[in-house]
Amino acid sequence: MKDFPVLIPTLQIGFFQRLQTAKQQFLLPALFSQVGELDIGELDRQLLEFAGNERLAFLAKHGLRGELLFPTPYLLTAKPTLLGYYRLLLGFSQKEFYKGPFGKFKRLEDKGQITSATAKLLPDLCRSLTESAWILAQGIPELTEETLNELSLLTLGPQFRGSRNVNLGAEAIQIVFALIKAIVSPAIVEQGEHHLVVKSAADRIYRIEFSPDPDIAIRQVLKSGDTRNRIAIEVKGGTDFSNIHNRLGEAEKSHQKAKSAGFTEFWTVINVRDIDDARWRQETPTTTELFYLAELSDSRSEAYQKFREYLIAEIGI
Numbered sequence: 001m002k003d004f005p006v007l008i009p010t011l012q013i014g015f016f017q018r019l020q021t022a023k024q025q026f027l028l029p030a031l032f033s034q035v036g037e038l039d040i041g042e043l044d045r046q047l048l049e050f051a052g053n054e055r056l057a058f059l060a061k062h063g064l065r066g067e068l069l070f071p072t073p074y075l076l077t078a079k080p081t082l083l084g085y086y087r088l089l090l091g092f093s094q095k096e097f098y099k100g101p102f103g104k105f106k107r108l109e110d111k112g113q114i115t116s117a118t119a120k121l122l123p124d125l126c127r128s129l130t131e132s133a134w135i136l137a138q139g140i141p142e143l144t145e146e147t148l149n150e151l152s153l154l155t156l157g158p159q160f161r162g163s164r165n166v167n168l169g170a171e172a173i174q175i176v177f178a179l180i181k182a183i184v185s186p187a188i189v190e191q192g193e194h195h196l197v198v199k200s201a202a203d204r205i206y207r208i209e210f211s212p213d214p215d216i217a218i219r220q221v222l223k224s225g226d227t228r229n230r231i232a233i234e235v236k237g238g239t240d241f242s243n244i245h246n247r248l249g250e251a252e253k254s255h256q257k258a259k260s261a262g263f264t265e266f267w268t269v270i271n272v273r274d275i276d277d278a279r280w281r282q283e284t285p286t287t288t289e290l291f292y293l294a295e296l297s298d299s300r301s302e303a304y305q306k307f308r309e310y311l312i313a314e315i316g317i
Contacts, residue, residue: 013178014171015160022156026084026109028068028149034079035067046072050126055134062143069133069148073122080108086129088152090136093159172237172293173215176269179296180208180216183308187317197221200316206230214258218315231265231314232258237293241272248283255286265314269293 023029035043047056047066056066067075071086083105087097098106105125107113114122137143181188181196190197195209204220207227211217214232221227234254236247247270255266268280268287273294280290289310295303 013174015157017170017174018160019156025081025112026088027152027156028085028145030079031067031082031085034075034082035065038075038078042074043067043072046074050123051130051134055130055137058137059143064143064145064148068145069137070130071126071133073119073126076108076122076126077114077119079112080114081112084109085152086133088155088159089148090129090132091151091155093155169235169237172269172271173210173235175293175297176233176235177208177210177216179304179307180311183311184208184315184317187315198315198317202316204316206315213254214263215254217258217263220315229258229261229263231267231311232263233267233269234287235269235293237271239271244270244272244275245283248280252284252286255284259286265289267291269296 019027024033044066047070050072051066051070055070059066059069069089071083076083087094087109094106094109102125104121105118107115108118140147181191184196184198187198187200188196189199189205195207198206198208200206207219207221209217209219215235216233217229218231218233219227219229232255234251236251238244238247248268251268251270255263255268258266265288266286267289268284269291271293273292275290280287284290289306291303291307295301296307298304
């Protein structure tokens with residue numbers, strides 16, 4: 001039987017986290033959430049003004065409300081990032097959509113900001129997008145809410161891939177956190193989006209959490225409610241070997257702060273390979289253990305077994 005390698009689902013872990021943010025900003029759940037806070041009478045009035053009765057009736061026959069396809073100034077003023085929903089629905093990449101006359105609206109999607117100048121242009125923007133959306137509606141025989149959501153996601157996928165390098169660091173942290181969670185899973189007594197609480201064999205409580213500095217912090221929670229800082233983990237997800245000097249330097253600065261805060265163990269995880277042992281010790285002398293992300297993600301590797309053994313020993317599970 002061949003010994004196949006363990007493939008790392010790095011892309012999907014990163015995509016999942018970004019997808020949660022997108023759902024809150026410019027995907028269908030964000031649209032539903034915002035509509036629920038609006039004056040429906042005013043929204044319907046603008047839909048009638050910008051889309052017209054015939055088009056709204058067409059959508060109604062398919063069981064759909066007008067804002068699922070047609071934007072209005074009222075809606076975009078209330079939540080400017082929803083411009084991204086209509087862009088994605090129509091199948092336009094950010095580069096394609098914002099390179100021309102629509103470029104002045106980019107801050108709506110990116111920053112959720114609208115100026116007095118762009119506010120004056122919203123009616124014309126909505127009329128333009130309404131015509132595009134009507135063409136789309138005519139080209140889809142089975143128009144459903146699910147179809148509209150799927151079309152948006154199809155456009156979002158390539159956008160995520162295209163900007164992935166910017167998010168390598170966040171993705172790498174997610175991977176390490178997922179690995180830790182898998183190791184301590186039998187001892188988890190509480191978990192949230194950004195933290196885990198585990199109980200050791202000696203009934204000691206430890207909290208593992210995302211922390212801006214360090215990236216992942218492991219703390220013992222005392223019966224009094226106070227905490228003892230134990231392990232600081234810095235994760236550097238960049239893959240450019242030529243920039244490893246800067247990344248190790250950043251890890252060292254963070255570890256020095258963690259040391260001042262009372263942490264006793266300092267682990268660094270990097271996403272490049274074969275760094276000379278003497279070099280990383282010189283660049284980040286505070287680091288007590290250095291791990292390579294690719295090796296950690298293979299449960300058969302010596303590095304993974306070492307990481308697992310050290311983690312279990314430190315928190316006593």
